[in-house]
Amino acid sequence: MAKQIALFNHKGGVGKTTMTFNLGWMLAEKGKRVIIVDCDPQCNLTGMVLGFKDAEDFASMYGSDAVTNIRDGLAPAFESRPALIEAVDCAPIDGPPHMHLLPGHIGLAEYEVTLGVAQQLSGSLVTLQNLPGALHYLFSKTADKYNADFVLVDMSPSLGPINQNLLTTSDYFIVPMFPDYFSAMATESLASILPKWAAWAKQSKASPILQEAIYPFPDKRPKFLGTIIQNFRIREGVAAKAFKGWINEIKIGVQEKLIPVLRENNMLLPDELYIKTRTIESQQTQFNFVHPDFVNDTIISQPLLQMSDFNSLIALSQKHKAPVFDLSDEQIDQQGVILANTKGSMERFRDLFAVGADQIITLTEDGRAIQF
Ligand SMILES: Nc1ncnc2c1ncn2[C@@H]1O[C@H](COP(=O)(O)OP(=O)(O)OP(=O)(O)O)[C@@H](O)[C@H]1O
Ligand SMILES: [Mg+2]
Numbered sequence: 001m002a003k004q005i006a007l008f009n010h011k012g013g014v015g016k017t018t019m020t021f022n023l024g025w026m027l028a029e030k031g032k033r034v035i036i037v038d039c040d041p042q043c044n045l046t047g048m049v050l051g052f053k054d055a056e057d058f059a060s061m062y063g064s065d066a067v068t069n070i071r072d073g074l075a076p077a078f079e080s081r082p083a084l085i086e087a088v089d090c091a092p093i094d095g096p097p098h099m100h101l102l103p104g105h106i107g108l109a110e111y112e113v114t115l116g117v118a119q120q121l122s123g124s125l126v127t128l129q130n131l132p133g134a135l136h137y138l139f140s141k142t143a144d145k146y147n148a149d150f151v152l153v154d155m156s157p158s159l160g161p162i163n164q165n166l167l168t169t170s171d172y173f174i175v176p177m178f179p180d181y182f183s184a185m186a187t188e189s190l191a192s193i194l195p196k197w198a199a200w201a202k203q204s205k206a207s208p209i210l211q212e213a214i215y216p217f218p219d220k221r222p223k224f225l226g227t228i229i230q231n232f233r234i235r236e237g238v239a240a241k242a243f244k245g246w247i248n249e250i251k252i253g254v255q256e257k258l259i260p261v262l263r264e265n266n267m268l269l270p271d272e273l274y275i276k277t278r279t280i281e282s283q284q285t286q287f288n289f290v291h292p293d294f295v296n297d298t299i300i301s302q303p304l305l306q307m308s309d310f311n312s313l314i315a316l317s318q319k320h321k322a323p324v325f326d327l328s329d330e331q332i333d334q335q336g337v338i339l340a341n342t343k344g345s346m347e348r349f350r351d352l353f354a355v356g357a358d359q360i361i362t363l364t365e366d367g368r369a370i371q372f
């Protein structure tokens with residue numbers, strides 16, 4: 001059964017889409033079968049992967065008779081059609097074998113209101129009973145069709161009903177962050193919203209109406225894999241120091257505010273798994289000054305990945321629909337020392353993404369991970 005991982009932060013522009021694409025690619029390079037899913041009506045992921053330039057490009061995909069995107073996939077449930085939801089015909093990615101895109105739809109936002117009503121009534125209305133389980137059913141069907149190991153879900157920056165649904169019906173979640181005041185604030189709001197969502201999901205799992213639906217609400221309790229901190233505007237001197245300060249703030253916020261809440265709500269993996277996977281170096285530094293009672297939480301609050309600015313690699317990556325760590329010399333199109341420098345930083349990002357992907361594989365392969 002595929003493992004579904006949500007990349008979630010209601011704060012915008014923190015690297016959710018970039019990470020979904022790059023991590024998905026690295027997991028696929030490591031031999032995993034991966035589907036990346038665009039659940040954001042902005043459709044950035046779809047636009048980038050398929051090289052779409054404008055609304056007309058999207059329109060040509062939406063006009064197909066086949067089920068080619070998330071909205072077509074959900075339509076049987078949301079438009080009360082007699083047909084069952086079926087797997088999406090995913091778009092192949094010009095990259096490692098077994099990596100696919102489940103494309104997004106600009107009109108997905110139109111289903112959000114209906115889903116919100118269905119979720120608020122939490123299964124008291126039979127006519128809306130098929131909606132809360134529909135997204136997960138669609139992803140499972142599609143994952144089965146492609147025999148996927150991982151489904152990576154790229155989400156919009158919002159706390160709306162679709163995200164509530166996606167997060168609570170995933171097996172795991174990752175929180176991309178940017179080292180600034182807004183991400184530090186976001187940690188607090190996550191700590192306040194996640195228990196509410198978890199409580200709602202628990203209630204939905206217990207609802208006979210939602211369980212008797214054609215697409216029953218799945219029995220999940222998503223587990224936190226970690227944060228990804230992208231300090232992509234880091235610069236020499238003062239600014240770099242300011243960013244370091246925010247990175248620290250975020251780690252402390254995650255440790256003191258988010259992790260206790262996740263622990264209370266059974267949204268953490270067993271401690272040993274984090275201890276096993278977080279880098280040795282970060283553990284040692286932390287052991288030096290942290291009270292032993294807090295050691296585990298300190299380790300869990302260490303980011304899964306911490307990345308610096310991709311610089312020119314991000315633009316090249318988007319242009320060539322390739323990850324920042326896998327651009328050919330022709331795609332980089334530089335010479336001499338400049339080319340050598342760019343390739344050097346590309347290799348460093350390759351190593352980082354490889355470490356991130358390995359952690360994800362280890363954290364999610366343990367049988368005890370799916371405990372409720
Ligand atoms: N490490 C990085 N270095 C340089 N630029 C980056 C880095 N990560 C992301 N970016 C750029 O920052 C912008 C925001 O990234 P991205 O679109 O992945 O964020 P997002 O969280 O998905 O945004 P949204 O909330 O709008 O969906 C993009 O233009 C992306 O190219
Ligand atoms: Mg995005």
